[in-house]
Amino acid sequence: MLKKFPQNPITLPLITQLVKAGTSVGANYSEADCAESKRDFEHKIGICKKESKESKHWLRMISKAVPRLKDEAKILWKEANELNPVRYLCY
Secondary structure (H helix, E strand, O other): OHHHOOOOOOHHHHHHHHHHHHHHHHHHHHHHHOOOOHHHHHHHHHHHHHHHHHHHHHHHHHHHHOHHHHHHHHHHHHHHHOOOOOOOOOO
């Protein structure tokens, strides 16, 4: 989807940030799958949740920057939201 976005000074940082946050979710999930302990697993899953929330933020920003692609961004936002269905307190 991000290849469809026009590249300009406004969208380039948004695209970069979304790529980083979005790919981090999968990478940290893979790390959690091979966790060495329950605590390590919980830590890595916590990072996944944070990165998915960040991805949702960047998707909202991109939707505002390029309104014609809002529907496509909304689909990805819903997918990211599935990783964070409820709010958790951060300690």
